[in-house]
Amino acid sequence: MQSAFDFFAAGELLAPDLTAEEAAGIAASLGVPGRLEPLGSQQDQNFLIRGDDGPAGVLRIANAAFPAVETAAQDAAAAAVQAAAPELRIATVLERDGRSASGRFPTPAGETTARVIRFLPGGTLVDRGRLAPDVVARMGAVAGRVSAALADFEHDGLDRVLQWDLRESLRVVDLLAGAHPDRERRDAVRRAADAAWATVAGIAAGLPLQAGHFDLTDDNLVAGADGRLPDGVIDFGDVSRGWRVSELAVTLSCLLHHPGGEPFTVLPAVRAFDAVRPLDDAELDALWPLVQLRGAVLVVSGAQQVALDRDNAYASSALDREWRMFAEATAVPAAVMTGLIRDALGRTRPVRLPGGVPLARGLREVDLGVESPHADGGAWLEPGLDDRVAAAAGAPLVARAGVPRIGAARVLDAVSAPTVPTGATLWAGAEDLRLGRPWPGVVRPGEPIELAGDGVVLRVHGARADADALAVVPAGGRAEVQVVVAGAPEVPPMVRPEYAAGWLALTADPGPLLGLEPLPSEPDLLARRERVLAGVQEHYWAVPPRIERGWAVHLVDTTGRARLDMVNNVTAIGHAHPAVTAAAARQLALLNTNSRFHYRAIADLAATLAAALPEPLERVLLVNSGSEAVDLAIRVAQAATGRKDVVAVAEAYHGWTLASDAVSTSVADNPNALGTRPDWVHVVDAPNDYRGRHRDADAHRYGPEAAAAIRALAAAGRPPAAFLAEPFFGNAGGVPLPDGYLEQVYAAVRESGGVAIADEVQVGLGRLGRWFWGFEQQGVVPDVVTLAKSLGNGFPVGAVITTADVAERFASEGSFFSSTGGSPVSSVVASTVLRVIREEGLQERARTVGGRLKRGLLALAERHPLIGAVHGEGLYLGVELVRDRATREPATAETALVCDRLLDLGVIVQPTGDFKNVLKIKPPLVLPEDAADFFVARLDEVLTTGW
Incomplete structure (x- = not known):
C-alpha cells in the first residue's frame, strides 16, 4: 500500500502528460465519452469533456505521486460539503449507472486515479478583473461555509504533507527559494517568510486543526447564476488536515492580485468568514502572517514548477499574479493588518498609556x-x-x-x-x-x-x-x-x-x-439618519462616505479623501464659491424676510433674469425649488387658459410636489409612474433617438406624432393647457431632442390656445455651452420657463418666467407670494450666481471643457463595448452603458458597479435614465481641463480592469 504523500520526500512533481486521445479513452471507460479540451493545473492533469449537449464533466487525472486513499479523501470531502451546504454547488464525482465515475489507470509515471467531476457552469473568478466588495464578501462566506462543513470530517487520507499546508510554509520556502532566478525577489521572500513565521510559531500551539479544502481561491470558486457572486466550489485536490484559519488565509491571498486589490480590500471576506466560522484570538493574530507565508510559498513554488515543467502554460501564466499576491501581502506590516482586522470585527486591543505627569502644559x-x-x-x-x-x-x-x-x-x-x-x-x-x-x-x-x-x-x-x-x-x-x-x-x-x-x-x-480631553465617541451617523428620516428619503450608495466639505469641483469626506464631483449641477459655479458665501453672509447680516416686503435684491434678480431671456419672456415669479417652479408653471398655464389638461413626455422627472409629480413619468423614480398619472396628464413618447420607440434616423417621427396627439386632444374637446418638457432631455442622460421637435409641438399646443413650458431646471444657465438656454438649441421661444438648482448654487431658490399676457391672466386667481422664494438672501445669492457665470465665462468653459470631455468619452467608446452611446452637449453629458450594442440591452447592474468603483478611485458619478444605465455627467461649470481628463482616465481604468 502506498504511504501518505510527503512533499519533502517526493522530489520533483511533474504533472501527468497523457495525450488527449489517451485521456479520451479513460473518460469513455468511466462512462463519460466526449471531446476533450485541456485545462490548466499545477501538478495534476485536467480535461473538459464536451458531449453533444455541452460540457459533460471534467476528467481529473491525479499525479501518480498521490496515493489512492488521498484522492478518496478528496472525493469524500466534496460529498460531505455538498451534504452540509446544499446552497453551494460542489464539484463532486459523477455517477454513471449507479457507480462512481472513478478508477485506477496506468500512466508512464505509474498508476494513478482518474475520475470525472461534475462540471459547474459559470466560470471561475481568476481572470475576472477587479472584484467588488460583495464578491469579496461572498468568497469569504463560502470559505467559512466549507470550513464549517468540514469541521468534523475525518478520513485516512487527510494526513498528508503538502507544500500548500501553511504549517510547512517555512520549510517550503527554505527548500525552494534558492532556485528562484531573481535574487532580489528571492531575498525578499526569505526575509518576509522568516518574519511571518516568527509570529506564527509563537501561537501555533493554540491554532485549531481540522480538515479543509485549503485552496478556495479565485481559481476554484465558480460564479453563480448572476455571473458575479460565487456559489460553486471545484478542485478538492489540496484537502488535508491543517490549521483551521489557513482556509481563510488562502482565500484572502488570492484577492490581492486583482486590479484594485490591496490589503484593506480583503476585509469584507474576513467579516463574512467570521460571521459563519468565528475566528478566535490566536487565529486573528496568525491570519495575516499566514497570508504573507502563503504568498511566499506561491512565489517559490511557481518558480520551481516552471523550472521543472517549462511547457506548463498554466504554471507560467501564474507567476506574475503570484508575485503580486506576495508583494501586496507584505506591503503593510502584519501587525498593522492584524490591528485592522481586529477593528473590522470589533475586537480591538487598546494600548494603555502609562500614567505620569504632563509632557507639556498651556497648549x-x-x-x-x-x-x-x-x-x-x-x-x-x-x-x-x-x-x-x-x-x-x-x-x-x-x-x-x-x-x-x-x-x-x-x-x-x-x-x-x-x-x-x-x-x-x-x-x-x-x-x-x-x-x-x-x-x-x-x-x-x-x-x-x-x-x-x-x-x-x-x-x-x-x-x-x-x-x-x-x-x-x-x-x-x-x-x-x-x-x-x-x-x-x-x-x-x-x-x-x-x-x-x-x-x-x-x-x-x-x-x-x-492636556487634551478624550474626544466623545460618535454614534453611527448613517444609522441615526436612517432611524429618523423617512425611508423614502434616499441617499447615494449603500455605504456612503460622510461628506462635510466642498470646494469648486471637489467633495471631501471626513477621512480627508477628496473626490471629483461629476454629478452636482446643483452647485453650478462650484462648491463654497467665495462670492456666494460673502453675498449670503452680508445679506443675512442686513436683512432676510419674506418677499412681500419691498427691498432691492428681489427687483435686481427679476430684472437680471428677464434680461437674460428673449422677448416676450419678461415677468418673474420666485419660489424655493424646481419642484415648486414646475408646479407653479402648471398652475399659471391652467389659470391662463382655463383648462386642466397637460401634455408631458415619457421618461421625464420634474419634481415631487403634487403637480410636478403628476407630470413626472420616469419609472426609475417611481416604478408606477406611467400607470398612476391623473387623467388630466397625457403622456407622449420620450423623444429619445437612442432608446425610444423611434431610433436613429427614425427619430424625426417623434415631433409629428406628439403634435398629432395634441391636436387629437383638442379635437376631442380637451385642448391642453400646456405642453411641458425639458428642452434638452436631461433625465435620460442629456439626450438632445430631434431637430424641429419643439417647433412642431409648440405650434400644435398653441393652435388651440395652450402654452409651451420649458423646464430649464437642469440644462439652463449656460450648461450646454453652445446655448445659454436649452430651448435655443431647438430654435424656439417658450411661453413659460422654469429655473432652480443651479440658480442658487445649492441655496433653495427657483423661478418661473413668463410673458406679461400669461402673467396677467394668472393674476385672475388672486395674489401669489412665497415667503422665502425671492427673500433678500435667496435673491442676492441667485443674482451673484448669474453674475459669476457671466464674469467668469462659465458658459464658454462649459463649451470648451465639455467638448474636451466628450471627445475623451467618445474615444473610450471606441475601445470599450460597454459604452453604447455618449449623449449630450457642454457639461451636460450622459454615457449610456449597454450589454449589447446591437440590441442596446441596458447594463443596469454594471452601471451601478461602475459608479461604486469610480467612488473608490476618487470620482463621484451616479446613474440616471429609466433603466439606470446612463452615467449622468453634469459637474459644476468650473470644471478644469485636468479634472475632465482625470475623469476620463478613471472611467477608462474601470472599464479596463473591471468593476
Missing part, C-alpha cells in the same frame, strides 16, 4: 480637520496649511492624533492620501517649548528622542534633547509626538485612512500627556 488645541474654519476658501489646497495656521497663532499649539487633517488631502488622485496622524503635532510659538518627562526612564537622544515606558515608547520627532527636560521644541518649530507599542514596526507620522485603525492599534493617544 491650545487647534482644529486642522476637514471642517476646520482654517481650511475655508480653498486654503486646504495650498501647501503648508498646518504651519501657516500655527505661525499666525504665534502661541504653542497642539493638534490631535487620529483626527484626519484636511491639509494633507490630495485632489485628482485615484488613491487616498495619508491624512491621519498617528501622533500629536506640537508648534512652539514665539518661545521655546520645553517637554518634560511624563514617567521615569532613560532618554535615548537622537532623531527621534525616545523614552521607554510600560510596554510603550514615547517618541518625539523634530525636537532637540535637553539635560533638564525630555526635549525642547525651538521657537517657531514643530514636533511630532508618538506613543508606540514597544517592538512595533516604525509607525509613519501620517497614514492612509483605510489603514489608520491598524496603525493606531500600535499606538496610544498622547493627548492626555498634552
